[in-house]
Amino acid sequence: MSLSLAETVAAIAADMAGRTERGKVATYIPELAGVDPGQFGIAVVDAEGTLTAAGDSETPFSIQSVSKVFTLTLALGKVGDTLWNRVGREPSGNAFNSITQLEYEKGIPRNPFINAGAIVVADAILAGHTPKVALGEILRFLRFIADDEDIHIDQKVARSEQDTGFRNAALANYLRAFGNLRAPVEQVLGVYFHHCAIAVTCRQLALAGRYLAFGGRHPTAGGRVVSAGRAKRINALMLTCGHYDGSGDFAFKVGIPAKSGVxxxxxxxxxGKAAIAVWSPGLDAQGNSVLGSAALEILSQRMQWSVFGA
Incomplete structure (x- = not known):
């Protein structure tokens, strides 16, 4: 007999609690190095608006690159498809912070989810504004789509990223050298580091993702966040590029659009069915959550949610 969604989520959380192979936390951002890798949370919001959660689903964690889904949404709302003149839509096949790829491709990042691409997206949001105004816009948007005003930037994480983000600074300067960064490098990096330092829970993140699951609409406020076509295309990028150079393997095993963060x-x-957030800080070699990926693979299989068929 098949299990209900609630039973499946509870079973997955119990399974993850017993696993010993959890990966390694991101140590290159000092503030993340001390996070307990033993934690795991999951939250699922279905088409009826029911939220099912288990594990450490109410523990705040650093959103990191998952924020790039939301900044991409904002940037497309500002500049439309002209954004694609500055950033591509192809999987990178390289590390998310590759400098050599950016140089080889003359300052046009492969996609908006690798670091260089997200820095260009931050530049598009910043255009004509101060960093404070741009960050306020990002926070307001995230709070709106999550129906939660209690979402904030973790200033300790932001400072930690600024103090050690030398490779991102190199990427930004390469972009500037190729004419693909318009605001001052320091301002763009300030926006980028701070939006990656937003703290969320699994519940908040799952709620924030509803507009992508349900045709671009905000389920509770009504009206559109984005058009159905734009939601579809963002989902396509999440499927093909959302897990860095592990995106193909994730699509093969899990088969649903997703975006990870370190x-x-x-x-x-x-x-049409659900928005899901999982969190466990231990990462694989590509920078993706070991337990989070495993949990989504099980959930997709048991609920027959792969976009490629049951």
Missing amino acids: GGGILAVVP
């Missing part, structure tokens, strides 16, 4: 979070979308 804080251990993953936002996943099952079009």
